[in-house]
Amino acid sequence: MIPVAAVENQTIAVLGLGRSGRATAAALREGGATVIAWDDSADTRAAAQAEGWTLSDLTRDKAWETRIDALITSPGIPHLYPAPHPAIAQALARGVPVDNDIGLFFRSxxxxxxxxxxxxxxxxxxxxxxxxxxxxxxxxxxxxxxxxxxxxxxxxxxxxxxxxxxxxxxxxxxxxxxxxxxxxxxxxxxxxxxxxxxxxxxxxxxxxxxxxxxxxxxxxxxxxxxxxxxxxxxxxxxxxxxxxxxxxxxxxxxxxxxxxxxxxxxxxxxxxxxxxxxxxxxxxxxxxxxxxxxxxxxxxxxxxxxxxxxxxxxxxxxxxxxxxxxDFAGLPHRSQTVATIGGVRWVNDSKATNVDAAEKALLAFDNIRWIAGGLAKEGGIAALVPHLGRVAKAYLIGHSARDFALQLGGTPHEVVDRMETAVARAAAEARPGDTVLLAPACASFDQYPNFEKRGEHFTALVRAIEAAQG
Known part of the structure; x- marks a missing residue:
């Protein structure tokens, strides 16, 4: 832990009690600050209270009746656009400095x-x-x-x-x-x-x-x-x-x-x-x-x-x-080679959640069996059309599957909806020298809580094929 410097005898509010928020609260306390905290999630608040943290609803005027020297917010919480979180709006209205853990790190x-x-x-x-x-x-x-x-x-x-x-x-x-x-x-x-x-x-x-x-x-x-x-x-x-x-x-x-x-x-x-x-x-x-x-x-x-x-x-x-x-193995879910089975390379790029990232993944390989789809972002995959010559066939999953099918033109494709079906169809049709590439060009939230879970599911299915083939 890196104790936060220059906070002795100050009262610091912490907004957001996820991983970084709890670590921030602990580092502030280690530096000598009195910490009050808030999170919009009732379950997260209950867990924080069980750990001994003092909670106060920072969206309410009452929480600010005692002196608060600074508000430290977690990165996922809006502080300006599209609108400040109500707790941050309270701090801005009162002239209380707003910072995050990165700012605290560099000063400490x-x-x-x-x-x-x-x-x-x-x-x-x-x-x-x-x-x-x-x-x-x-x-x-x-x-x-x-x-x-x-x-x-x-x-x-x-x-x-x-x-x-x-x-x-x-x-x-x-x-x-x-x-x-x-x-x-x-x-x-x-x-x-x-x-x-x-x-x-x-x-x-x-x-x-x-x-x-x-x-x-x-x-x-x-x-x-x-x-x-x-x-x-x-x-x-x-x-x-x-x-x-x-x-x-x-x-x-x-x-x-x-x-x-x-x-x-x-x-x-x-x-x-x-x-x-x-x-x-x-x-x-x-x-x-x-x-x-x-x-x-x-x-x-x-x-x-x-x-x-x-x-x-x-x-x-x-x-x-x-x-x-x-000997750099790459990161999970980022152009990660999961396995090579029967001359077919299986690549997990679940982190390709937008068209720009999917384009880079498509340009990295040839003879691609492309698994794409999920919760589409604005514009769909129209920008990827110039690169579809690398795609032997697309297997489309999730909420966007049918919309994507309309944008693929003459590229061979199949709407399969689920990851299990996409992997099975790709395994049946791929030939030595092909690459089966998961590069969804979409967010995951229609079928998975995050891109990591989507990539883990793909990887588990590939590992099952590898095990079955000995």
Whole structure:
């Protein structure tokens, strides 16, 4: 646990008592604060009360009659758009500072013992629309493989205030969502990574401008020593331009899978499966990514470039990074190879919950037996039509199945509704060299509580086929 600094004898309200909320409350109490808490769920409140937390309905005026020095909110709770949560509206009306666990982490991370360390601990933060979880996990894996002390948390794994106190030379790697960067009052990473930007969470940020602004705060207000910026979208190019003092400023490391970047002070790019590092117009390293099963496709090559750049920024050598690439298994539900059965590759990309992520998954493979569908987002799958030549057949499940069938044109397809049927039909029809790809391009909430459960169901069905075939 990282105790929150500078809260002694203060009364701090905590809104939201999920995993991060309870960890935040504990870290505040450890720092000497009096904590009052609230959650909209009666079941969650009952569990928190059983653990000894003091509850007060922060949506009511009465809770604010005694002094509250700050309100700490969980990331899933709206603080501005589409409308502030009533408890946050109370704090805003009274001028009570609103923060989140990320802000508390950054103001509490540097402990008194840092001066005695030979190498001060550092923090790498990763944000973006797609690929940030894989990039975060890959950075952490590379650091571990190189023998560097490291912890991982934030939007992946452990809540930031549940991390252990940092050790000499340690690198803490955090995945940060736009919800987290939007509100944090302190953001001071040593290295900040921006993977890419595509439409997501637009209701929460009142459009693309607000969404990009939330991501940008990590860089513009965080003042990192090094910035790793994906420049394959206009927003990334704009961000890199704002942060640098010219093309040769190597405090900005540009990353691309679309363009050669040899005209900049520091850049990492991947073309046709080869990663290249360029410094001041000279290529200094190259890695063949094509045979790395944990990093299939151009989107994962972009993740590899970003992770490579971040690790180079904290002093790792190219050969250390390349060695770690080879044994990176990937993350569950993100282009995860579950099994190869009879020459057929089975890939779980349940995290492909939007069209942009599904497009990247389709571009990573050939001869695809595509399982798609669920609770569709606006626009359906029309944007994927140019890539359907890679699809041998689509198996459509869930609420959107029949709507998707109308958008597939001449691509062979079958409306099967359930995952069990889709997997069975794909298994019966696939031939050696095919890839059965779960990339739904949809939310899961029509049939599953989340994308993880959907991916776990797919994986269990594939494992049953594997076991049956011995």
């Amino acid at each position: 991370f540097a402990a008194e013992g840092f001066d005695a360390f030979d190498t001060p601990p550092r923090v790498i933060c990763v944000t973006g629309s797609n690929g940030k979880s894989t990039t975060t996990a890959l950075i952490h894996h590379i650091l571990q493989s190189a023998g560097r002390p490291t912890q991982m948390g934030g939007n992946i794994g452990t809540g930031v205030l549940s991390l252990g106190p940092p050790a000499d030379g340690e690198v803490v790697v955090l995945e940060l969502s736009s919800y987290q960067t939007d509100l944090a009052r302190a953001l001071t990473p040593d290295v900040a990574v921006f993977t890419n930007l595509s439409p997501d969470h637009l209701d929460r940020h009142n459009g693309m401008g607000g969404y990009f602004a939330a991501k940008r705060r990590l860089f513009a207000e965080g003042g990192p020593d090094r910035c790793v910026i994906g420049v394959d979208e206009a927003e990334g190019r704009y961000l890199a331009n704002q942060l640098g003092q010219g093309p040769q400023d190597d405090r900005v490391i540009r990353v691309s899978v679309d363009a050669k970047l040899d005209g900049f002070g520091w850049a990492v790019s991947a073309k046709k499966g080869f990663l290249s590092e360029w410094r001041k117009g000279r290529q200094v390293a190259s890695i063949d990514l094509r045979g790395m099963t944990g990093l299939p496709g151009a989107h994962n090559h972009q993740n590899a470039c970003a992770a490579y750049a971040a690790c180079r920024a904290v002093g790792l050598a190219p050969r250390e990074i390349e060695a770690a690439f080879h």
